[in-house]
Amino acid sequence: MSTPTRACADTTQRRRSRALLLALLLVIPGGVGAATPVAPTVDLSGLPALGNEWREENPYRGNAHAIAVGRALYAQVCARCHGAESLEPGPAANLRLVGMYCQRLKDPQLAARCTRDADHYFLTTVLEGKIRLGVEHMPPWAGVLSQEAIWALRSFVEAQRSVKR
DSSP states (O other): OOOOOOHHHHHHHHHHHHHHHHHHHHTTTTTOOOOOOOOOOOOOOOOOOOOOOOSSSSSTTHHHHHHHHHHHHHHHTHHHOOOOGTSSSSOOOOOGGTTTGGGOOOSSHHHHHHHHHHHHEEEEEEHHOEETTTTEEEEOOOTTSOOHHHHHHHHHHHHHGGGOO
């Protein structure tokens, strides 16, 4: 019988580590990345009011004030899981990737539709949270974050796409 190569030993160790992580995620209530939503203490008064009807598209896209408000909101409610300034890796998804592909589309109508879909995905994910295999990976923020706060967050994350690290 031959001895395993170093590559095989490394692969075996990685598999064991993944299995342990999965076991922990299934055993620990609420999951490792889940957090209890806490209302942010960011002043939203300078943002245009959006009313009670939820928008399907980000009405603040490119708005410098909304981006600044979104940065402060992100630091309070998102950075723990999604990484500092959305530039550092965190245990959760890289939010800058949501809808990034839309920018590469040549057809303006298709790009606009793609962006609307990405906005919808962002909005519903923030409102409803993420549960996979019965484990809460992201808590629902409905009732905690206002429409203005969510779209300011989206505006900030989109603006971070152009930042090089």
